[in-house]
Amino acid sequence: MFEDIKDNNIYKNLYDGQWVSSASNNFITINSPINEEEVGKIQAMTGEEVDKVVSKAQSSFGVWADKPVSERADIIHKSAAILEENSEEIANILTKEIAKDIKSARSEVIRTVDFIRFTADEGKRIQGETLQGDGFHGFSKDKLAFVTRESVGVVLAISPFNYPVNLSASKIAPALMAGNSVVFKPPTQGSISALYLAKVFQAAGLPNGVLNTITGKGSEIGDYIIKHKEIDLINFTGSSEVGRHISEVTSMVPSIMELGGKDAAIVLKDADLEHAANNIVKGAFSYSGQRCTALKRVLVLESIADRLVDLITEYVSKLKVGNPFDDVTITPLINNKAADFVQGLIDDAIDKGATLKIGNKREGNLLYPTVFDNVTTDMRIAWEEPFGPVLPIIRVKNIDEAVDIANASEYGLQSSIFTNDIDDAFHIARLLEVGTVQINNKTERGPDHFPFLGVKSSGMGTQGIRYSIEAMSRPKAIVVNLRERSDKVGQVK
Numbered sequence: 388m389f390e391d392i393k394d395n396n397i398y399k400n401l402y403d404g405q406w407v408s409s410a411s412n413n414f415i416t417i418n419s420p421i422n423e424e425e426v427g428k429i430q431a432m433t434g435e436e437v438d439k440v441v442s443k444a445q446s447s448f449g450v451w452a453d454k455p456v457s458e459r460a461d462i463i464h465k466s467a468a469i470l471e472e473n474s475e476e477i478a479n480i481l482t483k484e485i486a487k488d489i490k491s492a493r494s495e496v497i498r499t500v501d502f503i504r505f506t507a508d509e510g511k512r513i514q515g516e517t518l519q520g521d522g523f524h525g526f527s528k529d530k531l532a533f534v535t536r537e538s539v540g541v542v543l544a545i546s547p548f549n550y551p552v553n554l555s556a557s558k559i560a561p562a563l564m565a566g567n568s569v570v571f572k573p574p575t576q577g578s579i580s581a582l583y584l585a586k587v588f589q590a591a592g593l594p595n596g597v598l599n600t601i602t603g604k605g606s607e608i609g610d611y612i613i614k615h616k617e618i619d620l621i622n623f624t625g626s627s628e629v630g631r632h633i634s635e636v637t638s639m640v641p642s643i644m645e646l647g648g649k650d651a652a653i654v655l656k657d658a659d660l661e662h663a664a665n666n667i668v669k670g671a672f673s674y675s676g677q678r679c680t681a682l683k684r685v686l687v688l689e690s691i692a693d694r695l696v697d698l699i700t701e702y703v704s705k706l707k708v709g710n711p712f713d714d715v716t717i718t719p720l721i722n723n724k725a726a727d728f729v730q731g732l733i734d735d736a737i738d739k740g741a742t743l744k745i746g747n748k749r750e751g752n753l754l755y756p757t758v759f760d761n762v763t764t765d766m767r768i769a770w771e772e773p774f775g776p777v778l779p780i781i782r783v784k785n786i787d788e789a790v791d792i793a794n795a796s797e798y799g800l801q802s803s804i805f806t807n808d809i810d811d812a813f814h815i816a817r818l819l820e821v822g823t824v825q826i827n828n829k830t831e832r833g834p835d836h837f838p839f840l841g842v843k844s845s846g847m848g849t850q851g852i853r854y855s856i857e858a859m860s861r862p863k864a865i866v867v868n869l870r871e872r873s874d875k876v877g878q879v880k
């Protein structure tokens with residue numbers, strides 16, 4: 388099934404329905420973060436090849452957009468079935484390539500199967516509408532708008548390393564259901580898993596040229612792709628830094644961005660502390676904290692802080708650390724640079740007097756889960772996104788202080804509130820400057836048909852199955868202006 392996507396472990400790219408090699412002869416070796424072993428090589432594509440890919444996507448889009456939506460849905464459903472059949476092989480590649488623990492890798496693939504199926508069904512339900520002019524002063528019933536939903540053209544999908552299958556499919560499938568063609572630039576570390584996914588869509592029967600891939604380092608080829616004149620919409624997930632850069636260098640290109648976060652868990656006096664601690668530990672440490680929605684700080688009322696800190700420390704001490712192919716939660720970070728960055732945040736917190744409860748142990752890029760109590764707002768860890776297994780706990784005097792600190796972040800993805808008082812929960816939820824507030828649960832993106840969005844530096848636009856299809860399509864109004872008639876008036880029964 389995946390034979391044609393590589394040659395001697397050098398992965399090719401999907402172009403016009405064929406797996407092709409780059410003329411650049413410039414390869415990027417993908418080593419496993421687990422042990423540095425080579426997983427494979429990918430190709431650094433040239434600007435000229437990018438031009439060919441984008442114009443192929445432009446010329447192929449009309450045929451796909453014209454296809455009845457039911458036929459598009461059949462192909463998308465088939466890709467879900469093919470992905471499911473090959474889930475074990477793809478989960479294994481994922482684990483090797485990004486060191487995600489095998490259980491989470493499997494669940495990433497199966498969640499993606501479900502996502503694609505739901506998208507195929509939802510796409511069929513998305514309808515236009517008709518409007519009558521007389522709702523607006525000065526207009527009559529003789530003016531009628533037929534509003535349909537149209538594709539936007541070529542969608543550039545750029546995904547991050549931490550969910551190379553799921554966050555790629557969650558752009559590609561809705562873009563395709565909306566009738567667009569797709570140029571897909573996967574994360575370099577994650578490219579191999581992502582190319583498997585592209586093969587799955589191709590094998591399901593997508594017409595040639597409707598989905599094409601571009602591999603190469605974002606820092607080298609990224610700007611060339613995003614500034615391409617024939618890209619009609621950019622759907623990007625990644626760091627706020629790169630997201631901001633994309634906004635700055637593109638002009639008049641609609642974009643959807645899911646960016647970084649610094650999600651806070653606010654724990655009130657009456658919370659069920661065991662439930663809160665359990666959720667906080669899962670939320671902060673799954674995939675070693677390399678999730679945009681990871682809980683990245685705890686704001687706890689002083690009166691219950693000792694107990695909560697003890698519970699969190701106890702649960703963290705039980706987390707298993709090691710090889711992602713074993714039954715562990717904490718695995719090596721994506722690379723040494725990422726581990727150095729997290730270590731810098733840990734060192735800064737220690738220098739400034741935070742209380743280390745557990746952790747601060749390192750073996751190369753494997754960082755043990757680390758918890759700090761008594762973190763103060765002069766410490767970097769109070770504000771910066773670690774994307775690693777470290778959790779700062781900040782003690783607050785009251786709810787107002789918790790809300791102020793939560794909102795002082797440059798990010799605004801999600802927040803959790805733990806309390807048994809629904810009035811307090813709603814009151815605080817309304818004050819928080821984030822896309823989503825979770826009451827009595829960890830922060831998380833799913834279920835995937837819920838809206839997913841960030842405010843401030845956490846993003847723009849909204850994703851989530853129906854929201855994504857809508858965001859990657861546009862309304863078109865055809866307005867009929869009937870001639871006025873004076874022969875009969877009034878309501879016909």
Ligand SMILES: NC(=O)C1=CN([C@@H]2O[C@H](COP(=O)(O)OP(=O)(O)OC[C@H]3O[C@@H](n4cnc5c(N)ncnc54)[C@H](OP(=O)(O)O)[C@@H]3O)[C@@H](O)[C@H]2O)C=CC1
Nearest residue numbers: 547548573574575604605609610625626629645646647679
């Ligand atoms: N809000 C959300 O939904 C999510 C947010 N994130 C955020 O993503 C970050 C971690 O992911 P990471 O992959 O490191 O993020 P990056 O921003 O480094 O990279 C994301 C993607 O952008 C590409 N890229 C880099 N530079 C450019 C450029 N100039 N033009 C076009 N594309 C470019 C990368 O390619 P290459 O790999 O080749 O550099 C990669 O495919 C964290 O900050 C995290 O919070 C992650 C997941 C979800």
Ligand SMILES: O=C(O)[C@H](O)COP(=O)(O)O
Nearest residue numbers: 550678679680831832833
């Ligand atoms: O990339 C991320 O980090 C995701 O969008 C978060 O998804 P999750 O909450 O399901 O882990």
